[in-house]
Each structure stands twice: as C-alpha cells, then as structure tokens.
Amino acid sequence: MDETLLPSKFRYIKVTNTKQAVDVIRQMKTRAFGQLLVVLNTFLLEIRNVRAIPVSPAGGHELPLLRRLQKTAEALNASRPTFPFFEITEMVMGWARDAFSKKTDIKATLERNINGYLQGIRQRRLERVKKIAAVIKDGQKVLTHCNVSGELSMAAQLCKEQNKKVAYFVTETRPYFQGAKLTCWELKRFGADVTLVADNAVGNLMANKMIDMIIVGSDRSCANGDIANKIGTYQIAVLAKEFDVPLYALTQPSNRIPKGEDIPIEIRQPEELLKSTGTNIAPKGTKAFYPGFDVVSHELITEPIAIDVR
Amino acid sequence: MSAKQESPKVLVHGVGNKAFIEDLKKKRVKGVFVMEGRPHLFGAKILCRALLKEEITPTLISDNMAGFLFYKNLVKEVWVGYQSVNGEKALCEVGSLLLGVLGKKHQITVNLFPLAKKRKELGKTEDITCFNSKRIAPVGVKGYVPLLENLSKKYITGIIIR
Secondary structure (H helix, E strand, O other), X not given: OOHHHOOOOOOOOOOOOHHHHHHHHHOOOOOOHHHHHHHHHHHHHHHHOHHXXXXXXXXXXXXXXXXXXXXXXXXXXXXOOOOOHHHHHHHHHHHHHHHHHXXXXXXXXXXXXXXXXHHHHHHHHHHHHHHHHHHOOOOOEEEEOOOOOOHHHHHHHXXXXXXXXXXXXXXXXXXXXXXXXXXXXXXXXXXXXXXXXOHHHHHHHHHOOOOOEEEEOOOEEOOOOOEEEEOOHHHHHHHHHHOOOOEEEEEOOOOOOOOHHHOOOOEEOOHHHHEEOOEEOOOOOOEEOEEOEEEEOHHHOOEEEEOOOO | OOHHHOOOEEXXXXXXXXXXXXXXXXXXXXXXXXXXXXXXXXXXXXXXXXXXXXXXXXXXXXXXXXXXXXHOOOEEEEEEEEXXXXXXXXXXXXXXXXXXXXXXXXXXXXXXXXXXXXXXXXXXXXXXXEEOOEEOOOOOOEEOOEXXXXXXXHHOOOOEOO
16 A cells, blocks of 8 residues: 555555565655565565576576575665564575475465464554553543554554543654654544644643653664664654653564664655655755654663564 | 764754844854744745855754754754743744753753744644645644744753844
C-alpha cells in the first residue's frame, strides 16, 4: 500500500523484482514494519522467479539461486541505513545457506520458514496490541508520533471494545506527514477521537497537562535499550521527562548495536523538506537539513513494550 | 550525506523585526538554522526571505528536527521570538518551550527577541489539517493549534531584546 497517498487515495503498488522493492523502501512508500514485510516478500518473489535461472553444472538450480538471493539481500541492506535490514536478510540467508549445505530444497525451505516466521510475528504483534491496550486507562489522553504500523489503531479498537474512553493526539510528523495522513486515517477508521497537532506543539500539550502518556514506535533497538525512531521522537522524550509524562516505546530488541550513538542515522535529501507537492515552501537560496530519525536514550523511556522478531 | 557535514549554528525560531536580523549580521553570523514554524510556515516563508536579504544563509529544518541538532551538538545558541514578557515568563512562538527544555538539557543559551507581528494565541483546525492550502488529514480529525505558548523564566538563560 502506498502510504504516501493516504488519506486521499488507497492504492497498492505492484512489486515484481528486487529493484522495485528497494525503490518502494527508498521512496518511503512504505516504512517501519512495512519494510520487514517488503523484505520477506521480496525473497519469496525471487525464489518464485527461480525458473528463469539457468541450470548450473556445479550445483543445479541451487547455487545460482543462492547467489541471486545474496544479491537481493545486499540490495535491501543498502536501501536505507537506519532500519536493521541486515538482521532480517541475514536470518533469511542463514536459512538458505543451511538448506544449501544440507542439499535440501532452498525454495521449499525459505517458503516454509518465511511464512512460518510471518505467522509468528503476526501473532506476537496481536499480543503486543493487548499489552498496549492494557497500558491505556479509561479517560486517558494519548500522544503518538509518526506511525506505529497499525498497532496503536488496533489497540484503540480494543480499548473501545473494553468501553474505555480514550482521546488520541497525533503529531503531523513533517515532512512526510505520516501522523497526519496515516495515523489519523488508521485511528479514524476505528472511530477513535483524534486531534492533530503540529510537531512544535508537543511542549504546549505537556506543559498544559493535556496528555497522560506517550506511545511511540521504534525502527531500531540497541543492546542497552536505546532506540532510533522517526525524527522528533527525541525532543518528545526530553519534554516527557521534563513534564513527567510516561513514554512507552514499542520495541524489537536486538543486541547487534551496543548503544544509540552507534545507530547510523539516515540524512535525506533537502528537497524533500523544501518542497511540498511540487511547490517550494521557502525562497530560493534556502538550504535544508533533513535527518530522518533520531535516537532516544533508554533512560528517557518509561517502559518498552517489546516483541521478539528474531 | 551525514550529520557531520552540518556545522554548528545559531537556531532561530519566530519572525523578528528588521533590527534583530541586522543585529545577527553585525555579529557576522553567516548561517542559521530556521524552524519552519507550522502551521503558517512563517519561518520557511518570511524569516528565510529576510535572512537571505541580509546575506545570512538559512538552513531550514522541520519543527521536529530541533532535538536532533541539540543531540549532535549542532546548536550554538537559541533565539526565540516573544510577544510579551513579564518577570515570570514570556509568551513566545509555539515551539519555544521545546527549545527551552532542550536548551536546558544540553546547556545551550536561550535568548529572546520580539516577534515582528502580534499573533493570536490559537489558530483554527484547518490551519493544521491543511498544508500549503492542501488537505493532509482525513475528514473528522480535530486540530489543536496553539500559536503562542508560555516559556518559564527558568528556560530563558540568555538575554531578552526589548
């Protein structure tokens, strides 16, 4: 689903090869959890194209397939720096190499493992939705930033079923408006009470005691509990500490990176900030700086709500 | 591109009068970070133009990117616009509070300058559900649109231009 077109258009993008998958990721047509789905489905796509690979005398179809999958993994790993693509592609390539060394069918192994993995993740996400709903109490006001890949809206639905009256404040999340477009759309679909705020209004909300808690997602976690998330999360977390507002982060723990400072932060093109729907928002000669993510120290997180994605 | 390619600069939020910008020029400030200033984008549209006129290069950031600049030690000092001030607090451009809190955490001086024009304290829902006159949020979404906010004196660590 092309998330950048919401809420005015609901359109799926057809992806037929690795290059197109990488483009979808780079252009932010999908992000966060959607990236994990794109990665796994791209591997499925490539193994379904296996008939196009000529038979190799060395290893039948298997060696060329392994090489092809390795190229897919490398292309996905190079797509965007902050999300841990490597951790997912490495898992898949581990299954593929294992099948190759045991001389078992790589294609069948990957289809079985990827589908099983996705089923497991789906179940764990639903369990996390229950945890999120349990954290939110009747009458509370929740601030969220960017988009937590559907889990907050599912939790909102659960809260509604539990007769909890909850109000949601959503930051617009410039420059791509994931909050204004996607999160508001998801929450409204479940009939939630939604109020949009500018990214610069979060201090005002907290100082005036207009929110009771903050729920954010995360794109990457470190061994010490630090996270990287959509740009703007850090200042929200600092304000939350200052004004004593609890901050919950949905995390996918990983030990691959020791601490937040080591997370590579994507710096995107200035034009993405300077232009909106083709129109310049600032006069010619203005420069722009667009970091896509920031890092939140574990000390600023009241409680992580984690799921195991390994 | 990496964050290392950016150099530390003064961060300005709000549109000041001509004297304020001329003062920056006198101090030989060559470039500043500018917050775009949702909902009306006065930072992007008006402040950037005024700075360019004085040959000060603005580097625009979205309002959610200020924290990153502090985290990466890219902010030399902060200047925020105020509408009124008393002994306890100043009524400032919305977003000043987050800069004040970040300034306190990262020990960066926060200074005040008078806003060029008087503003209402609250805007309309349409101000935030639309961007550059184009609707961005789904129908039925409410908007909370503060345009000014109080900045306690504990966050004002530098000078106040009267």
